[in-house]
Amino acid sequence: DADVTQTPRNRITKTGKRIMLECSQTKGHDRMYWYRQDPGLGLRLIYYSFDVKDINKGEISDGYSVSRQAQAKFSLSLESAIPNQTALYFCATSDYRRSSDTQYFGPGTRLTVL
Amino acid sequence: AQTVTQSQPEMSVQEAETVTLSCTYDTSENNYYLFWYKQPPSRQMILVIRQEAYKQQNATENRFSVNFQKAAKSFSLKISDSQLGDTAMYFCAFMTFNTGTASKLTFGTGTRLQVTL
Numbered sequence: 001d002a003d004v005t006q007t008p009r010n011r012i013t014k015t016g017k018r019i020m021l022e023c024s025q026t027k028g029h030d031r032m033y034w035y036r037q038d039p040g041l042g043l044r045l046i047y048y049s050f051d052v053k054d055i056n057k058g059e060i061s062d063g064y065s066v067s068r069q070a071q072a073k074f075s076l077s078l079e080s081a082i083p084n085q086t087a088l089y090f091c092a093t094s095d096y097r098r099s100s101d102t103q104y105f106g107p108g109t110r111l112t113v114l
Numbered sequence: 115a116q117t118v119t120q121s122q123p124e125m126s127v128q129e130a131e132t133v134t135l136s137c138t139y140d141t142s143e144n145n146y147y148l149f150w151y152k153q154p155p156s157r158q159m160i161l162v163i164r165q166e167a168y169k170q171q172n173a174t175e176n177r178f179s180v181n182f183q184k185a186a187k188s189f190s191l192k193i194s195d196s197q198l199g200d201t202a203m204y205f206c207a208f209m210t211f212n213t214g215t216a217s218k219l220t221f222g223t224g225t226r227l228q229v230t231l
Contacts, residue, residue, distance in 0.1 A: 033219075040223060041223060042118075042205060042221035042222055042223045042224055043159075043205070043219070043221045044221075045218055045219070048218065058218070088157060090159060092159075092219075101147075101209065102147070102149070102161065102164055103161075103209075103219055104161065105151075105158070105159035105160075107156075107157070107158050108157050108158065108159070110157075
């Protein structure tokens, strides 16, 4: 089984709809991240979480919110989706103590907002 | 702020040949990590290799090796004996080493590598 899973893998929605992307991990890592990938721009950090009680904004957090429900679960929400949020979204995890904070990625969720 | 530059948008190499992907970065930090990630058509982001800035020895992982030049802020990836399965987008990434906060990755824009017969 994959260590980092994301659901759904693909989603098409309409402008104005609320969308939640979910991430789960079995690696036992304490740190989790959400990134967005756009063509030609690489990956950009949306939010990150140091532990269950810690949530931090990344470089492009506007229009997004997150919830860290447990150490193993980190959800990304788009409260009112807009077309320029069409992108590939990645969740990642890391653990400073065991792997020097190297980040391991989930398989990605392709989101299309019409 | 840190920046990562990959100046080669696309490259091509024949199977069994060697190819080098370039990456430069800009930072005022002294302690950091550098990474190469691979993204095949399946879109999964896969860690290829990691280099700690305090280590002078270049990292190697099987057919993958790096040439880390700290003074020049250069971090190139060499793929030896290229295989069709190496066809992918390759991203260079930089991470500052923060013990007190979650470390953040800064990515380059990627180099698309095509391995041909």
